[in-house]
Amino acid sequence: MKTSFLTKSLLMAAASFALAACAGNAPQPATGAEPQEAPAATAAESASQAESPVFVSNSLDSYRLAGPETAPQFGTDKPVAATPAESTSASSASRAVDPYTAFPELAEGVFAHAKALIDTGLADSATAYLNRFRIIKPLWATWEARADSILEALGKERATKAKAFEPLVLEIQNMNRAHAAYSMVATSADSLIALAPGDSLVNWAKAQKQTAYKNTLAKAKKEYAETKALADDNARFAEALEKANTLLLRYRDFDEELHIQSLIAYIQDLMQSTDAEAVKYWEKNDPAQALAKADELIKAGKYGEAKKLLTKLKASKLRKEANEKYKTLADTFCNEQRKATSQLFAKAQKQKDDAKKKELLKQAIAPLDKCLGEYPDNSQKNKVVENRQFLEKELAK
Numbered sequence: 001m002k003t004s005f006l007t008k009s010l011l012m013a014a015a016s017f018a019l020a021a022c023a024g025n026a027p028q029p030a031t032g033a034e035p036q037e038a039p040a041a042t043a044a045e046s047a048s049q050a051e052s053p054v055f056v057s058n059s060l061d062s063y064r065l066a067g068p069e070t071a072p073q074f075g076t077d078k079p080v081a082a083t084p085a086e087s088t089s090a091s092s093a094s095r096a097v098d099p100y101t102a103f104p105e106l107a108e109g110v111f112a113h114a115k116a117l118i119d120t121g122l123a124d125s126a127t128a129y130l131n132r133f134r135i136i137k138p139l140w141a142t143w144e145a146r147a148d149s150i151l152e153a154l155g156k157e158r159a160t161k162a163k164a165f166e167p168l169v170l171e172i173q174n175m176n177r178a179h180a181a182y183s184m185v186a187t188s189a190d191s192l193i194a195l196a197p198g199d200s201l202v203n204w205a206k207a208q209k210q211t212a213y214k215n216t217l218a219k220a221k222k223e224y225a226e227t228k229a230l231a232d233d234n235a236r237f238a239e240a241l242e243k244a245n246t247l248l249l250r251y252r253d254f255d256e257e258l259h260i261q262s263l264i265a266y267i268q269d270l271m272q273s274t275d276a277e278a279v280k281y282w283e284k285n286d287p288a289q290a291l292a293k294a295d296e297l298i299k300a301g302k303y304g305e306a307k308k309l310l311t312k313l314k315a316s317k318l319r320k321e322a323n324e325k326y327k328t329l330a331d332t333f334c335n336e337q338r339k340a341t342s343q344l345f346a347k348a349q350k351q352k353d354d355a356k357k358k359e360l361l362k363q364a365i366a367p368l369d370k371c372l373g374e375y376p377d378n379s380q381k382n383k384v385v386e387n388r389q390f391l392e393k394e395l396a397k
Helices: 002-022 043-051 060-065 090-094 099-119 123-134 136-177 182-194 199-232 237-250 252-258 260-273 276-284 287-299 303-313 319-350 354-374 381-396
Strands: none
Touching: 099 123, 123 136, 136 182, 136 199, 182 199, 199 237, 199 252, 199 260, 199 319, 237 252, 237 260, 252 260, 276 303, 287 303, 287 319, 303 319, 319 354, 319 381, 354 381
């Protein structure tokens, strides 16, 4: 019994020593020498351990002890308690990671670390590290499959929604094809958006509103021009005013671009400045004959009579033609006045007597004043003003 007990005791001590040695804690022999410290880790090893917490040491066995089963797992569906910072909106969370930049950056980080290990002579660690990188490939296939599954579900949901919203979508399309009023398209588009059909259909509905807005604005501008022409060219002021008020009601969303209120005020001013008696006169008389007579008066140099007749014609349906003929009259009249000024200036230049010369210069200015007085908005106004300023300088010498 004693031998057996001693034997067992020795065997247990040996086992304990072996286990301690495996754990790196084997007892040191009592030699009386001072215990020796382990060699200090090199700077490169320290940096390697700091950069990669996966490594327990630079030994391959130690790395294997920290295998994939001990590393953080990605792509799992295990619920994780969200911190306050993580409890943000879905849109903010989706902006947190961009796969096009995040994954390449991670990969570059892996290769950079592997290179650092190789450069410091830790080839075994670099090999193990890169092998660990390669085992992500199966995970990548899992992630792809998961993404495909989500995309498929979204596609089915989108198809279902598209079918449910198809009548409203077709209605909006048909209205825009027919160039329906913006207000109608906007109402239907807003109804679709209110149903929350998904971001694609929401963006589509907004684009359809923009298309309808442009179509209706183009139509409104055309009607605006036609309404203004009724007043400017045909002196149909009452009709133009009525149309302008209709435009204001029909295109109230476009008043900022069209300034319809200003058009109404403009037409009202034309009505007030036009002789009511002249309007009635042309209801019974032919304005075309009067226009031809005005042309004859201009050619005959009877500018006063022509001006009076053309002013009266501005209240007729030939208002546009009367305005154009009026411009011709103004140019003809002012050309004659400038010609007279030129002749008087030539005489003044030949005059040696100062007093007589100044008198001729004053006479030369008078025709120019006559032009500006009779036709203040004539096409030659700038030239006439320049001529007059020149003569005043000559007079001041």
